[in-house]
Amino acid sequence: MSKKVDSTRSSETQSPTVESGNQNATTSSDTSTSDRCDEPIDSSLELRPPLPPRPSLLERGNTAAGGSLRLSKRAARPQLQSQATTALSLADVHTANRLETSSPKSSPASRAVSRKPSLTPSAHQPSIAVSEVDDGASVRSVVPTIGTRLDGESTLGDLIEGAATPAFKALSAQIERANPFDAVLAEDDNLSTQMQHEFQNVESMNKDGQNEEALLNIWKAKLKHFFILSASGKPIYSRHGDDQLISNYIGVVQTLISFYQGAKDPLKGFTAGDARFVMLPKGPLNLVAVSRMGESDAQLRTQLESLYMQILSTLTLPSLERMFSNRPSTDLRRPLEGTDVLLDGLADGFTRGSPSTLLSALECLRLRKSHRKVVDETLLKVRSQNLLYGLIVAAGRLVSVVRPKKHSLHPGDLHLIFNMLFEAGSVKAGGGENWIPLCLPGFNNTGFLYMYVSFFSTSEGALSPEAERPSSAGKDDELAIVLISANKDSFFELRQMRADLVAQLEKNGSMAVIKTAIRKGHASCSDITPGTVLKHFLYKSRGNVQFTMPSFEPHFHGLIAKRKLMSLYHNLHDSIHSRTAHLKVQHTVAYDATALAWETPLFELYCVASSNASRAALVAGANKVVSWIRREEERVFIIGGAVF
Amino acid sequence: MTDSTASAPKPSSSVKLVLLGEAAVGKSSLVLRFVNNDFQPNKEPTIGAAFLTQKCQLPSRTIKFEIWDTAGQERFASLAPMYYRNAQSALVVYDMTKPSSLVKAKHWVAELQRQASPGIVIALVGNKLDLCDDDDPEDEAQDGENAEGHEEEAVRKVSTAEAKAYAEEESLLFYETSAKTGHNVSEVFTAIANAIPETSLKGPRTGAGGGTQAAISGGQDTSRVNLNARGADGAAKEGCAC
Numbered sequence: 001m002s003k004k005v006d007s008t009r010s011s012e013t014q015s016p017t018v019e020s021g022n023q024n025a026t027t028s029s030d031t032s033t034s035d036r037c038d039e040p041i042d043s044s045l046e047l048r049p050p051l052p053p054r055p056s057l058l059e060r061g062n063t064a065a066g067g068s069l070r071l072s073k074r075a076a077r078p079q080l081q082s083q084a085t086t087a088l089s090l091a092d093v094h095t096a097n098r099l100e101t102s103s104p105k106s107s108p109a110s111r112a113v114s115r116k117p118s119l120t121p122s123a124h125q126p127s128i129a130v131s132e133v134d135d136g137a138s139v140r141s142v143v144p145t146i147g148t149r150l151d152g153e154s155t156l157g158d159l160i161e162g163a164a165t166p167a168f169k170a171l172s173a174q175i176e177r178a179n180p181f182d183a184v185l186a187e188d189d190n191l192s193t194q195m196q197h198e199f200q201n202v203e204s205m206n207k208d209g210q211n212e213e214a215l216l217n218i219w220k221a222k223l224k225h226f227f228i229l230s231a232s233g234k235p236i237y238s239r240h241g242d243d244q245l246i247s248n249y250i251g252v253v254q255t256l257i258s259f260y261q262g263a264k265d266p267l268k269g270f271t272a273g274d275a276r277f278v279m280l281p282k283g284p285l286n287l288v289a290v291s292r293m294g295e296s297d298a299q300l301r302t303q304l305e306s307l308y309m310q311i312l313s314t315l316t317l318p319s320l321e322r323m324f325s326n327r328p329s330t331d332l333r334r335p336l337e338g339t340d341v342l343l344d345g346l347a348d349g350f351t352r353g354s355p356s357t358l359l360s361a362l363e364c365l366r367l368r369k370s371h372r373k374v375v376d377e378t379l380l381k382v383r384s385q386n387l388l389y390g391l392i393v394a395a396g397r398l399v400s401v402v403r404p405k406k407h408s409l410h411p412g413d414l415h416l417i418f419n420m421l422f423e424a425g426s427v428k429a430g431g432g433e434n435w436i437p438l439c440l441p442g443f444n445n446t447g448f449l450y451m452y453v454s455f456f457s458t459s460e461g462a463l464s465p466e467a468e469r470p471s472s473a474g475k476d477d478e479l480a481i482v483l484i485s486a487n488k489d490s491f492f493e494l495r496q497m498r499a500d501l502v503a504q505l506e507k508n509g510s511m512a513v514i515k516t517a518i519r520k521g522h523a524s525c526s527d528i529t530p531g532t533v534l535k536h537f538l539y540k541s542r543g544n545v546q547f548t549m550p551s552f553e554p555h556f557h558g559l560i561a562k563r564k565l566m567s568l569y570h571n572l573h574d575s576i577h578s579r580t581a582h583l584k585v586q587h588t589v590a591y592d593a594t595a596l597a598w599e600t601p602l603f604e605l606y607c608v609a610s611s612n613a614s615r616a617a618l619v620a621g622a623n624k625v626v627s628w629i630r631r632e633e634e635r636v637f638i639i640g641g642a643v644f
Numbered sequence: 645m646t647d648s649t650a651s652a653p654k655p656s657s658s659v660k661l662v663l664l665g666e667a668a669v670g671k672s673s674l675v676l677r678f679v680n681n682d683f684q685p686n687k688e689p690t691i692g693a694a695f696l697t698q699k700c701q702l703p704s705r706t707i708k709f710e711i712w713d714t715a716g717q718e719r720f721a722s723l724a725p726m727y728y729r730n731a732q733s734a735l736v737v738y739d740m741t742k743p744s745s746l747v748k749a750k751h752w753v754a755e756l757q758r759q760a761s762p763g764i765v766i767a768l769v770g771n772k773l774d775l776c777d778d779d780d781p782e783d784e785a786q787d788g789e790n791a792e793g794h795e796e797e798a799v800r801k802v803s804t805a806e807a808k809a810y811a812e813e814e815s816l817l818f819y820e821t822s823a824k825t826g827h828n829v830s831e832v833f834t835a836i837a838n839a840i841p842e843t844s845l846k847g848p849r850t851g852a853g854g855g856t857q858a859a860i861s862g863g864q865d866t867s868r869v870n871l872n873a874r875g876a877d878g879a880a881k882e883g884c885a886c
Contacts, residue, residue: 314719315719334718335718335719337667337689337717337718337719338667338689338690338691338715338717341688341689342691420691424688424691425687425688426687426688426689426690426691427691427694432679432694432695432696432697432711433694433695433696434691434692434693434694434695435692435693435694435695436691436692436693437692437720437723438692450692451692488723488726489726491695495695
């Protein structure tokens, strides 16, 4: 998306807008202030967010670019506001959708990528404008008056009526399933098979190039690609395929990028077929993501940012810039040697779908407040002189953190650390302890810090951590102590601190508590919100930059079901974070799930239920989650942490 | 065998050992074989450095190795002094299917002789012997971290004579090993333990972490490292065992 679309944004308008991505047949949406959903909650709790400002549409004047897009929007919106109904003319959207894309079916779970007007130079073609109009016009939504009670039943009634096109009926015949995400429909089948092969490596080409075509087909079948190339077009990283195989394509990418850069109108993204291409220029590097998984530009860009952070973490910004200013044709592969594992780990995490990346937040191990306090105090007690950050990490979740008062931890940095510890096997596999120089770009992108890492398994019987050599222990019962210092000679000092820390934690029983908590894993959704229709949720506390979620089991079993769930979350996330529409609540119905996204200044909540769940039931579930969080806040989140 | 330490306490000393060498020659795999008697094909590259300890039983004493397994990538080279400073011994590893790795190894030897503590015991180790065995030429570049992939006909590219001549010239211990099969691995460490001059052996390190290290390896299974392999145990306590 480039500036042209941005200028069409009439952001905080109260008018019901539907992010263009949700124009799919089965999507319903209503914009409202969050008060509506708040309402069933005890009003003494001051969760209610302030109302968003409401600048008039007309005041947000006609600034320069993007005439056709904006005009069409403005044509559509007044019409919307005048019609207070939630009726949803699905048929219209279907048609519009079909006109616009060649994809025969599109559902939120695996939708076609054309959901956003593409910003190739041809973006002003009539089809885009038409789609904008259709998009807007087809969604008639209620403009809630503040304080109106949520009349779930009646609005939902409307919805179903409006939705009852023959096609939808055909689909809903298949709705009644326990775990709809397990179901395999024709279009998903494609995804499933591709997903299974997604992480297999493309072999290298034979000497005679005989197998090139076969390899290219495998390569092209990947759902997602990441490329990093230097500004001069040298390949630096590709998730799939070796240099020989992809060099032609890197050349094409480079040509595209430099053509638009030359025109002072950098290319940010485009759609080709069912693939979305997103470019992110970063100093001397260009990063490119190609996705057929229906992620939004912003989400792909976040993923690219994260890859870039990994490169900075290896090299630091000044040294990266120095290399390229000395020699623009530098081959960065050499200085980055050995970090492919880390980049692959990140990339595959994105392909599998990571709530942490999606929400830019981290997850904590659920512990009683008093237990966490003991751990925090122990950390402070044994803190050694040169310590900057100390982390206890269990299976990718933070147990406790000790940090200086003036420095907080950047979630992006933590993500890099977690990726290194838990995705790339080298740290664990080496056994023993590690001393790793790394740059935490969120903390300071100019210099290195030194990270002491020690793993131990938490499986039953391993009371003495030293007795454990990491072997084939599963990811889920690993506990890592991570101590970070700015002093490269402090290994033995931190090692001593680790020993003291473990001894103390054993002594005061915290170790047992932590291990129990790790073994328990995530609570299931039905334990957290008993009696509701929810199957899964993500709750992000914005203030704490942390999120929590229930276990994927029993409803989302296996890679593909999880990925579908994550795709749904991506769509929800996209719709409330889109720059062209500021929704506060988004409700979608699809053949395999209903979902709700709810945003307030305090939190973002994404809930998923089976497709036959009523909206009221979904809202009730959401409220349950919110009140559960309120009770459990100091257990599921680290608030403050140990600060010195 | 472990109880031998308990019943008849032999004098025990710590020896700091550092592994150096080009990326993907199998440094971590050697250590892993020595410490855990384990081998992982396609091991991922080490990041930074790993610190491991392992005991080595000599007839007269117990040597506790404190091993710094460093990453071979170029960008970590500037950190190496941190690891070889004060080291009593070094293992410089090359990949005998890759001549450039011997060149790199020679650089490391030179740097150690120039910068490390005088009297440091250096062993030159050619790894991936399994790839050179004629018995199973099928074995491809599975060995070591980060298999390059292009070594389809991975055969010996560095002759024993060449490397041995260099090692003698520089008075280095010399071994050819296979971390994959375990061939000669414990022998290298035993030879180093034997080669450390008695005078430079002190009690357990008194520096930070000394106490805990004893605790750490106390729980370890040390039996494997026992000198059941060669006749080298009774032999030369000092000097080269090869």
